[in-house]
Amino acid sequence: MNSEVEYTVASSVATVTLARPERLNALTSTLLNELADSIEEANQDEAVRVIVLTGKGRGFCAGQDLKTVSPEMDHGDYLKSYYHPVVRALAGSKKPIIAAINGVAAGAGLSLTLACDFRIVQEDAKLSLGFINIGLVPDAGAPYFLPRLIGSAKALELALLGDTITGKQAVEFQLVTKAVAADRFEEEVMDFAQQLAARPTKVIAYIKQLQSASFESTLDDMLAQEIIYQSRAGKTEDHQRAVQAFLEKKPPVFTGR
Numbered sequence: 001m002n003s004e005v006e007y008t009v010a011s012s013v014a015t016v017t018l019a020r021p022e023r024l025n026a027l028t029s030t031l032l033n034e035l036a037d038s039i040e041e042a043n044q045d046e047a048v049r050v051i052v053l054t055g056k057g058r059g060f061c062a063g064q065d066l067k068t069v070s071p072e073m074d075h076g077d078y079l080k081s082y083y084h085p086v087v088r089a090l091a092g093s094k095k096p097i098i099a100a101i102n103g104v105a106a107g108a109g110l111s112l113t114l115a116c117d118f119r120i121v122q123e124d125a126k127l128s129l130g131f132i133n134i135g136l137v138p139d140a141g142a143p144y145f146l147p148r149l150i151g152s153a154k155a156l157e158l159a160l161l162g163d164t165i166t167g168k169q170a171v172e173f174q175l176v177t178k179a180v181a182a183d184r185f186e187e188e189v190m191d192f193a194q195q196l197a198a199r200p201t202k203v204i205a206y207i208k209q210l211q212s213a214s215f216e217s218t219l220d221d222m223l224a225q226e227i228i229y230q231s232r233a234g235k236t237e238d239h240q241r242a243v244q245a246f247l248e249k250k251p252p253v254f255t256g257r
């Protein structure tokens with residue numbers, strides 16, 4: 001039974017909600033453990049085809065709960081024990097994950113969204129790496145994902161200046177998939193999730209695995225990998241039925257198998 005993360009499944013979408021709204025969903029060891037478990041649960045559940053990660057209340061996540069930080073604490077050990085399992089669960093998820101950033105995202109709260117596949121943000125949300133403002137380096141995967149997502153110069157700008165940008169500005173930084181007005185936010189997130197859920201789920205996993213291998217691989221490595229994954233994709237029911245549907249001039253219906 002979770003206490004700091006809520007987990008629901010409806011219409012093929014698992015919604016994982018950070019649930020400490022009184023502290024802007026600031027992260028604790030309990031919350032991080034529950035978050036890693038929830039992502040794992042969604043990945044194991046065949047009824048789930050898309051995962052949405054969001055926050056309860058007026059914000060997405062204010063990063064590490066600074067009330068739990070003490071001089072005795074080794075921040076590196078803490079990262080290894082509590083953050084890295086979550087980063088690996090998000091980045092290694094076979095199912096697509098949408099970070100639905102429903103308000104402020106700061107510190108590791110923003111970092112965790114970078115390990116997701118899509119970021120949909122409220123237009124007036126405030127986003128900040130913020131680590132530098134308390135004398136820390138960006139963590140929770142941000143040093144890996146941010147330069148890959150927005151390029152080295154912009155990543156350094158956000159990390160070194162620690163500035164806050166709005167959801168609208170985050171689109172210009174190419175940090176997020178799209179920014180949406182607050183009153184249409186939930187509807188847009190669920191529409192987007194349903195579009196993804198109607199796609200060939202197994203093949204989505206293959207595409208994610210292929211792409212994540214790309215940056216550390218040579219051309220020869222990637223050509224070898226595409227042989228493996230296209231061979232698997234070619235054997236899926238979704239592919240075979242979609243070809244049949246095309247030949248019959250019908251729209252494809254993907255079941256995720």
Ligand SMILES: CC(C)(COP(=O)(O)OP(=O)(O)OC[C@H]1O[C@@H](n2cnc3c(N)ncnc32)[C@H](O)[C@@H]1OP(=O)(O)O)[C@@H](O)C(=O)NCCC(=O)NCCSC(=O)/C=C1/CC=CC=CO1
Pocket residue numbers: 022023024026061062063064065066067069075078079104105106107108109130131134136139
């Ligand atoms: C920009 C903010 C996130 C939001 O600002 P605002 O909307 O004006 O809201 P506030 O009034 O500031 O906050 C509302 C209440 O929540 C409390 N709160 C906010 N953030 C935290 C937090 N991180 N920890 C604990 N409590 C928090 C805030 O005190 C208010 O409570 P009261 O109403 O009782 O006063 C802004 O709040 C902000 O900048 N927050 C801090 C952002 C931050 O520095 N986050 C931590 C970065 S470090 C990190 O994420 C990761 C690690 C990893 C490993 C080890 C060690 C450290 O960090």
